Amino acid sequence: MPMLITDPSQPDNPIIFANAAFTKLTGYARAEILGRNCRFLQGPExxxxxxxxxxxxxxRREAIEIELLNHKKNGERFWNRLLISPVFDEDGTLTYFFASQFDVTLEREHLHNLGEALRRREQMLDALVRSSSEVRYRVSADWRRLYHLSGGDFLADTNSPSADWLETYIPPEDRAAVLAEVERAIRTKTSYSLEHRVYLADGSIGWSSSRAVPVLDGDGRITEWYGAATDISERKAAEVASRDLTVSLGRQVADRTAELRLYGDIIQSSAAPICAFDPAYRLIAFNQAHSDEFSRIFGRRVQIGDVFPDLFPPDQGAVMRGFMARALTGETYTVTEEFGDPALAKPTWEVSYSPLRDGEGRVIGAFHFAKDISDRLRAETELAATQEALRQSQKMEAVGQLTGGLAHDFNNLLAGISGSLELMQTRMNQGRVKDVERYMAAAQGAAKRAAALTHRLLAFSRRQTLDPRPTDVNGLVAGMEELIxxxxxxxxxLTVVGAPDAWPALVDPSQLENALLNLCINARDAMPDGGGITVETANRAMDAATARRYDVPPGEYLSLSVADTGTGMSPEVIARVFEPFFTTKPIGEGTGLGLSMIYGFAQQSGGRVRIASTPGQGTTVSLYLPRHDGAVREPEETGAATALPRSDEGATVLVVDDEPTVRMLVTDILDDLGYTAIEAGDSAAGxxxxxSDVRIDLLVSDVGLPGGMNGRQMAEAARETRPDLKVLLITGYAETAILGEGKLGPGMAVLTKPFSVETMAARIRSIIEAGRERARLG
Structure with a gap:
């Protein structure tokens, strides 16, 4: 039997073994076969x-039996019946595919020729019936004289009495049979009927079916016979051909039976339970493994004729009947289900079904091929649990590194703030007021650095409130070049290549500076033995096709790229670099947050970040930022804060915050502005x-509030009775609950913590004055 084995662990599942029968069948030498995929035997047909x-x-690592038209080395076509089976090791790992081959070309040709012969036979019989004409004849009572023979065109006519008709019309080998039938008919006075050979009109020998009836007188004596003869030469020739075909078919059936017996031996030797059933769900065949496995899970053996679903408990039987019914509709499919007696065993089975058809394609049953996959599923579950535990362990390790670093940074900042405040109090008590300003500056600087640190953390979670502004990226890079x-x-x-006509970008400049510095640090770490970093800007106009490739809306973008000549990354690493806590650095040298924060910043800015890398050649990280159509304003000179004058008109502001310190700060700001403040500690009080009927010109509220509502929900509820209420929301980040679909309603503004006193005062004054201006114009 032609056989081969393939190795699915190698690329393209190559052939690693082919026996002599296979090389003989295909005409290929073993050296021409090994290492190739089986498809080389296929052709256009x-x-x-x-x-x-x-x-x-x-x-899907499943067995399959199929007939396929292949080609031998000399180009000759042959039909190949393939039986392909996966081979697993004791751990359930796929090791090989085993394929046995059957050359069924002659079988298919014999069946085709048989069909053609039967068709020709039917045509001949049809022609015989349509073209047949009877010969009518009359003979004497003793059959010695033929009086008349006419009406046919296959025997020589005669109108003269003839005593030698037997010699004239009947060949010698059939004369005895004719005379014997004549003697019987005369003796019994019954009809004469016989098929025999005759001399045809052209002198050749044919066949005739002859029938005659006696004519009796009043005494019951035979007076003469009237008969008719029909030409059955073609029918007899067809019968001979049919006998020959029957003999040929018998040989084919014997050959097919031997093949089926071999196939049955293979099925019986399979460790997988296999059975076949008819349309009434009765078992018509099964292998030993099916009987053994059913006995293992239910404690009884199956029998031919058993209604298979009835052997299961009612709940499982209904499921099994449904599966079998699908297969009986002609569907080929695979399902996974648990079957068995829980008191014995209830494994998980992978069951494949395929219809069983007759020669005309009608479904007369179906095959059931089962595989116990319980051990495989258990191993997969254990592997998934182990992987999840490992991921959680790695994540917690990174979180520990992150929190440790944050605690260190915040402790340093708090030490600076706390120490500055204590020294301010000491110097004021000592009357040394001139030193206070220095300590105030130190405390404010530490507070600003703490705010920057929280912004970096919020960028990692993609929840920071950005302040996008038209930015000259070339100028920003130039300003950071020395720091980098x-x-x-x-x-x-370090090489900086700035496009001379670089477009302005609409981006938060401080976050862009942070992203650029992080990318340069990553590039440095990828080159422990030294190398080069190139920072480059370029204009990119993306049409619809390019934008789809970069996953951005079509439009114009300013790209900022950082390229290094370092170790590079594999595709598997690139696929994970933006995952939080993923890092390729040794433990203690990275938390896996840098690129995640940059990714979040780019996404939130309306742009994208892309990585191109080749192991051993380096990495390029590119930020694509939306172009700003317009000029970039020159940065304003910063100087001492200018105190805003007190308002002459006055206003009432409701301050809602659960943090007393914040309420105190805002209230003092309002007092300096000449406004009246009303305080509330939660949303319910606010x-x-x-x-109530109290005049409220502005609501200043934290977003995260106790009392059943957040700040925005409270403001929207208040606007049911105060539709023109002005609202300033203050928050540590822009939560989804505040921004909704990304926009605030009319008359609403947001201010991000921490903020300076001057910023808060200016925002409150601008909102109140803008409302009054609209009221005057309205």
Whole structure:
């Protein structure tokens, strides 16, 4: 039997073994076969659908039997019946595919020729019936004289009495049979009927079916016979051909039976339970493994004729009947289900079904091929749990590194703030007021650095409130060039290539500075033995096709790229670099947050970040930022804060915050501005004030509030009775609950913590004055 083995662990599942029968069948030498995929035997006439079925079975690691048109080395076509089975090791790992081959070309040709012969026979019989004409004859009572023979065109006519008709019309080998039938008919006075050979009109020998009846007188004596003869030469020739075909078919059936017996032996030797059933769900065949496995899970053996679903408990029987019914409709499919007696065993089975058809394609049953996959599923579950535990462990390790670093940074900042405040109090008590300003500056600087740290954390979670402004990216890079050089060190060559006509970008400049510095630090770490970093800007106009490739809306973008000549990354690493806590650095040297924060910043800015890398050649990280159509304003000179004058008109502001310190700060600001402040510690208290008759010109509220509502929900509830209420929301980040679909309603504004006193005062004054201006114009 032609056989081969393929190795699915190698690319393209190559042939690693082929026996002599296979090389003899195909005409290829073993050296021409090994290492190639089986598809080299296919040709243009090979069914693509059948090839797809084989590929699907291989991908799903399932057995398949199929007939496929292949080609030998000399170009000769042959039909190949393939039986492909996966081979697993004791751990359930797929090791090989075993394929046995049957050359069924002669079988298919014999069956085709048989069909053609039967068709020709039917045509001959049909022609015989249509063209047949009877010969009528009359003979004497003793059959010695033939009186008349006419009406046919296959025997020589005679109108003269003849005593030698037997010699004239009947060949010698049939004369005895004719005379014997004549003697019987005369003796019994019954009809004469016989098929025998005759001399045809052209002198050749044919066949005739002759029938005659006696004519009796009043005494019952035979007076003469009237008969008719029909030409059955063609029918007899067809019968001879049919006998020959029957003999040929018998040989084919014997050959097919031997093949089926071999196939049955293979099925019986399979460790997988296999059975076949008819349309009444009765078992018509099964292998030993099916009987053994059923006995293992239910404690009884199956028998031919058993209604298979009735052997299961009622709940499982209904499921099994449904599966079998699908197969009896002609569907081929695979399902996974638990079957068995829980008191014995209830494994998980992977069951494949395929219809069993007769020669005319009618479904007369179906096959059931089962595989116990309990051990495999258990191993997969254990592996998934182990992987999840490992991921959680790695994540917690990174979180520990992150929190440790944050605690260190915040402790340093708090020490600076706390120490500055204590020294301010000491110097004021000592009357040394001139030192207070220095300590105030130190405390404010530490507070600003703490705010910057929280912004970096919020960028990691993609929840920071950005302040996008038209930005000259070339100028920003130039301003950071010296800082980057000092950061990466003398062993790294830094090259800055700024596009001379670079577009302005609409971006938060401080976050962009942070992203650029992080990318340069990552590039430095990828070059432990030194190398080069190139920072480059360029204009990118993306049409619809390009935008789809970069996953951005079509439009114009300013790209900022950082390229290094370092170790590079594999595709598997690139696929994970933006995952939080993923890092390729040794433990203690990275938390896996840098690129995640940059990704969040780019997404929130309306842009994207892309990575191109080749192991051993380096990495390029590119930020694509939306272009700003317009000029970039020159940065304003910062100087001492200018105190806003007190308002002459006055206003009433409701301050809602659960943090007393914040309420105190805002209240003092309002007092300096000449406004009246009303305080509330939660949303419930604030809403009671808002639903009263008290005049409220502005609501200043934290977003995260106790009392059943957040700040925005409280403001919207208040606007049911105060539709023109002005609202300023203050928050540590822009939560989804505040921004909704990304926009605030009319008359609403947001201010991000921490904020300076001057910023808060200016925002409150601008909102109140803007409201009054609209009221005057309205």
């Amino acid at each position: 090979t069914s693509r659908d059948d090839v797809a079925k084989i590929r699907d079975a291989v991908e 050089r000092r950061t990466v060190g003398p062993g790294i060559t 809403l009671r004030v808002l639903r």
